[in-house]
Amino acid sequence: MKIQFLIFLSVLVIGCQTSDNEDQHDPNEPVVINVDACLDDADQGVSVCLDSVTDDSRCPTGLVCIWEGDAVANFTIKTKIKTNAFRLHSNNGFQNDTALQGYRIKLVAITPYPSNKNPIDPNDYSAELLVTKE
Structure with missing residues (x-):
């Protein structure tokens, strides 16, 4: 199952790239x-x-700041039977990963x-994630 999900993510990322060397994508790399x-x-x-x-x-x-700050990404994970909302932080001093519905999701x-x-612009944000099946 973990391999299938990583393969899916690899295909998703590769499908969005225009590289001539698509077969060298590492499935352990974050996706955006x-x-x-x-x-x-869809399979899962x-x-x-x-x-x-x-x-x-x-x-x-x-600018020069007293601390590095933080940004919060708000996510939803959905399966056929359940939906969970969760938040992950960019600052490593706060929660930046979670395990839900059999998946480990880490904000990079x-x-x-x-x-x-x-x-x-709020619509210009993106998040880099590592998603693995537990």
Whole structure:
């Protein structure tokens, strides 16, 4: 099951890339999901969706801050029988992974990173995730 899900994620990522060397994708690499998008595994009937990014207090580039800050990614994991909402943090001092419905989901990064010159449109956020079947 774990291998099938990793293969699915690999195909999903490879399908979105335009690389000439697609067969060298490592299934243990994080995948990127945009706001209002989902990673779907139709074979397993599972979707992991990035609903929004909130509370982005990360220290913008070009500024000096007292602490590195944090951003919160709000997700939903859906199966045919159950839906769970959960939040993961960009700051390693807070919860940045979870285990739900037989999957381990780890937030690797939230992009784009804030700048002191340009505000981020909430729809421009994306999250880098590692998703594995337990």
